[in-house]
Amino acid sequence: MSAMTQIDLAQSNALFNNYGPRALRMVRGEGVFLYDDAGKQYLDFTAGIAVCNLGHADKGLAEVIAKQAGTLLHTSNLFLIPGQVALAQKLADLAGLAEDAKVMFVNSGTEANEAALKLVRKYHASVAGKARTKVLSLPNAFHGRTMGALSLTPKAAYHEGFTPLVPDCVTPETLADVLTAIDEDVAACIVEVVQGEAGVYPLATDYLQALANRLHEVGALLIVDEVQTGVGRTGRFFAYEQVGIQPDVVTLAKGLGNGVPVGAVIARESVAAAFSPGSHGSTFGGNPLAMAAGNYVVDTVTAKGFLDGVCQVSVALEQVLRRYFTNVSGRGMMWGFDVADAKTFAKQAVERGLLVTKCSPTRIRIVPPLILREEHVERFESIVQKLA
Ligand SMILES: Cc1ncc(COP(=O)(O)O)c(C=O)c1O
Known part of the structure; x- marks a missing residue:
């Protein structure tokens, strides 16, 4: 981490408090994963709150952006x-x-x-x-x-x-x-x-x-x-x-x-x-x-096969969710489910390398990147089966 980054973080009290305290500092992304400033990897089921559909650091997008910026x-x-x-x-x-x-x-x-x-x-x-x-x-x-x-x-x-x-x-x-x-x-x-x-x-x-x-x-x-x-x-x-x-x-x-x-x-x-x-x-x-x-x-x-892939992986994801949780609802790559305590669930997920969002004291939302593959769903299952 650069000296400049350390100074910025130490002085982060110059920010408005409208998001409350945030402990995690993400510094890099790759596909469906984010990495924090200590190098820890997280399976990102937040995707920037349903934004990063193509995952993080998509090479083609980075090239297009760089070319346009230049x-x-x-x-x-x-x-x-x-x-x-x-x-x-x-x-x-x-x-x-x-x-x-x-x-x-x-x-x-x-x-x-x-x-x-x-x-x-x-x-x-x-x-x-x-x-x-x-x-x-x-x-x-x-x-x-x-x-x-x-x-x-x-x-x-x-x-x-x-x-x-x-x-x-x-x-x-x-x-x-x-x-x-x-x-x-x-x-x-x-x-x-x-x-x-x-x-x-x-x-x-x-x-x-x-x-x-x-x-x-x-x-x-x-x-x-x-x-x-x-x-x-x-x-x-x-x-x-x-x-x-x-x-x-x-x-x-x-x-x-x-x-x-x-x-x-x-x-x-x-x-x-x-x-x-x-x-x-x-x-x-x-x-x-x-x-x-x-x-x-x-x-x-809209390229041929992209959305078919989303639907296919979505089926596997839904099956895992229904195996472990109640009141599962959603479609495609957006799902919600009930837990006893969403704050504790999200915190324990982070400890095990999974990022999710809370939408009520007892409900979790997941909106992973659309490039999610079945191997990532398996990894998700291996984490949530210990939390459910
Ligand atoms: C359905 C819907 N509409 C509007 C918004 C607001 O979008 P933004 O945060 O980009 O202003 C959101 C954000 O979560 C949303 O989910």
């Missing part, structure tokens, strides 16, 4: 960025929306949802011809931390000290209440197909279809938040493909850049039309570096 990092959206045009076309084709799709780039999940919230209001005001401002979200949803996204995230603890939130962002008490709340005043409803932060709970297919139909009936829009589920995490490029619903707006981030911050909003053409020049923007959004990473990631994840 050519052109940033121009702003004053200029047309060729990488945006290419990536937008790929995402629009993959999305399979009811009309041709258009894409706009941002830098994170919360920004994508923030933009989606603005877009659906603007759509009703300027395209659909009647202003509607009410946007619904679901119980236990998580959509991000900026004011709009936070207003669509019903967890009371996240709201504390930040009120008043954005008006007309409403989360009914139950899933059934969401259906009955949908009327001609509703602009849109935002959903996660698998509620990740809540504990990795897939929503029932018939519920999602009923929700989509009801929104359609009243001319309200369906926003599917694929920030965590998208880019192959559930075994298909978009999780909504697995449940037979067609969104009007889709938000993406996390896995899209494999660690380079990239977010995107995909919308069907007539909805995207609500944004005219000046409606919305981002200095960094879709910059050449982000687009180099995004294009590489999408090409890799």
Whole structure:
């Protein structure tokens, strides 16, 4: 470790405390493994919180990033960025929306949802011809931390000290209440197909279809938040493909850049039309570096056989989880399960070289890189069988 690194760490009290104390210091990654500053290896079932789908230090991605950095990092959206045009076309084709799709780039999940919230209001005001401002979200949803996204995230603890939130962002008490709340005043409803932060709970297919139909009936829009589920995490490029619903707006981030911050909003053409020049923007959004990473990631994840491999290893992973844990739920490479004490479980996992995340005092979430192989699942089993 360099002297500089030692000084930085010793002075880390200059940081805000919004993440609490963090004991581990990761300094290197390779594939599905992370290494701390003492050289200890960890099987990384956090993947940067569902971000590093291609694992750590992917050689192809590193080359693409280095090449782009040596050519052109940033121009702003004053200029047309060729990488945006290419990536937008790929995402629009993959999305399979009811009309041709258009894409706009941002830098994170919360920004994508923030933009989606603005877009659906603007759509009703300027395209659909009647202003509607009410946007619904679901119980236990998580959509991000900026004011709009936070207003669509019903967890009371996240709201504390930040009120008043954005008006007309409403989360009914139950899933059934969401259906009955949908009327001609509703602009849109935002959903996660698998509620990740809540504990990795897939929503029932018939519920999602009923929700989509009801929104359609009243001319309200369906926003599917694929920030965590998208880019192959559930075994298909978009999780909504697995449940037979067609969104009007889709938000993406996390896995899209494999660690380079990239977010995107995909919308069907007539909805995207609500944004005219000046409606919305981002200095960094879709910059050449982000687009180099995004294009590489999408090409890799959509290459023949990649997602079949994810589905195959996912079956082995699910079998192991069901052998040792209760209340196992999830899809593809995102799973949750119950434990007696999540804090103790995560701590003991770290001691044995496994990284997981807690999503409640009794629930663990795992979101390993999509490049996970059966040998890694075996290693995972050898660790958790001592913890379960
Ligand atoms: C479903 C979902 N939406 C939005 C977000 C917010 O994304 P970000 O942290 O990139 O702002 C997250 C983050 O966990 C998420 O899981």
